[in-house]
Amino acid sequence: MADKYTVAIVGAGGISSAHVAGYNKNKEDVVIEAIVDPIANARKNFQDEYSVKHAYSSMANLFNDFVPDIVSICTWHSLHHEQTIEAAEAGVKAIICEKPMAIGSGPASMMIEACNKNDVKLVVSHQRRFTPGWEKAKQLVEQGLIGQPMFVELKALEGLLNWATHNIDGSRFIIGDPKTNWVFGAVQRTTNKYERNTRIEDSCMGLIHYKNDVQAFIQSDLKNYDFESKWATNHPIFIRGEKGALDISEYEVKFLGGNSSGWKTIPADVPKELIEPIGGETNGKLVSELIQWLEGGPEHRCSGVKAKETLDIMMSIYQSARINEKVIFPVKENDYPLDLMFEEGKIPLKTFEKYDIRGFLNRSGIDEKDYNRLKSQNLSHHEIMRQVKRS
Ligand SMILES: NC(=O)c1ccc[n+]([C@@H]2O[C@H](COP(=O)([O-])OP(=O)(O)OC[C@H]3O[C@@H](n4cnc5c(N)ncnc54)[C@H](O)[C@@H]3O)[C@@H](O)[C@H]2O)c1
Structure with a gap:
């Protein structure tokens, strides 16, 4: 030991x-x-x-x-x-x-x-970053399959900090962790929305300009895409390069090249059914x-250093909406810009009732005996937390 x-x-x-x-x-x-x-x-x-x-x-x-x-x-x-x-x-x-x-x-x-x-x-x-689909995409970009990457398109749901952190970060991994030049963002928050007790936006979008001139666009909670059938992922990444495009999930990569007649699927090195993103x-x-x-x-x-660049990008989407300007890196605002915007009256509420999209996970005040009863029925932690009695 x-x-x-x-x-x-x-x-x-x-x-x-x-x-x-x-x-x-x-x-x-x-x-x-x-x-x-x-x-x-x-x-x-x-x-x-x-x-x-x-x-x-x-x-x-x-x-x-x-x-x-x-x-x-x-x-x-x-x-x-x-x-x-x-x-x-x-x-x-x-x-x-x-x-x-x-x-x-x-x-x-x-x-x-x-x-x-x-x-x-x-x-x-x-x-x-360790899923075989994203590793395959990185390998294909490094081998030059799509030439120089030019534009990255990302979609996410359920809060920028919650889901989008993964595909902003993953796309950065695939294109070689470029340094950020500036970020421009827009944010809507008219409902009193939280996620795991952190204030979050109703929806937002951001344009990221990297130092190597690659740009990335993220939209979060603006389009309720069908990830089961169309994207087969919660974290789609699309990259357009000089010579072709990649449509990337954690499970496989689809490639569209100049001379091809349509999208070609390039499997990851591990069979799809064996891949666990978490x-x-x-x-x-x-x-x-x-x-x-x-x-x-x-x-x-x-x-942590690589993750901080992803975090700074997300903070800058909020901060840009707060100051109505591009945020030039390195970032200067240390606090959480969404809280600051709220306190400054820049995102007034239209409906006031506080709600938390992951509030059901809050374990304080639940009936632990009831938790054990539901657990003995082989329910998952999330299933239990949605049903358990609360005091
Ligand atoms: N990487 C991923 O794909 C992924 C997926 C899901 C969640 N997460 C992240 O994991 C984190 C936890 O999420 P979760 O869904 O597991 O939450 P959860 O509510 O299921 O679990 C949190 C646990 O922390 C305990 N806790 C509270 N205060 C504590 C303290 N001071 N010290 C020690 N324990 C304390 C709670 O009692 C609870 O058991 C979040 O930040 C979430 O974003 C990441």
């Missing part, structure tokens, strides 16, 4: 199972030793399900007992930066923090600084690349 990296997972909710799957794919190198969650029943269920030795109600209690080598931060967005900094200062070697990295460019910078200062490797869980091999490869990084290998493809 002593020669393995010890792991603690913070937050025993929905996404924690994907992190467990990722660590379990690397069992020869890592061992999950602890779970942290303020809800006793959540800790107990997690311990029983994954045979984890230790459970703590807070990170402070964990670090009083021992400091694991790796910490996974699987809590809601607004906790990510404080918990990352707490773990970095406690002396862990690496952190895998869930997306979105933080709520604001300032907190994200503080996370990177704390990790640099304490020699901690920071990874943000944009795990879809958990399984995808999270397994994310963990394995982190171990390589810890052992002197190259920077992780999902490093």
Whole structure:
């Protein structure tokens, strides 16, 4: 055991199972030793399900007992930066923090600084960079199949920070993580909308201009596309290049070239039915690349520095709408521009009732006995949380 990296997972909710799957794919190198969650029943269920030795109600209690080598931060967005900094200062070697990295460019910078200062490797869980479809697309772009990429088109739903973070980040991976020159954005928020207790927009769009002159356009919550049949993905990426175009999902790539008579499907290197965009091999490869990084290998493809560029782009879509100008990089606004716009009266509400599109996941105040009853019927965590009795 002593020669393995010890792991603690913070937050025993929905996404924690994907992190467990990722660590379990690397069992020869890592061992999950602890779970942290303020809800006793959540800790107990997690311990029983994954045979984890230790459970703590807070990170402070964990670090009083021992400091694991790796910490996974699987809590809601607004906790990510404080918990990352707490773990970095406690002396862990690496952190895998869930997306979105933080709520604001300032907190994200503080996370990177704390990790640099304490020699901690920071990874943000944009795990879809490891899906075979996106890896294939990157390979095809690098081989020159579409020539120089010129324009990227992205669509997302359910909040910029929630879904769009994946395909903004994934498209950046495919075209080689270019540096951003400027971002121009538009935002609508007339309803009192939240996602995991973070204020979000009704809809938005943004034009991103990279330093290499490639542009990307993202529209979020403007078109309710049929991802089951047409896109076969929640995170479509379309790239037009000098010599052709790629229509990319996590599962496969479609190519349209100058001389072809129509779209040609290029399969990924893994059969479609075996690809899991969350958990399984995808999270397994994310963990394995982190171990390589810890052992002197190259920077992780999902490093905090790479994720911050994606976060800065999203913050700049809001900030551009706030100031009615392009946001020139590097970003200067540290706070969350959507909150600032709201406080400044720039996005007045037309309907006032607060609603949270992921509010059903809130575990405080649920009837934990009823949770266990539903769990014994083999319902998934999300199914349980939609049905469980609340006080
Ligand atoms: N990478 C992906 O594809 C992906 C997919 C889903 C969710 N996520 C992200 O994962 C994060 C968590 O989402 P979720 O759906 O798992 O939420 P969830 O509500 O299912 O789980 C959160 C857990 O954190 C616990 N918690 C609350 N405060 C805590 C604290 N101070 N310390 C420790 N634990 C605490 C809660 O009790 C709960 O069990 C979000 O930021 C979300 O965006 C990422």
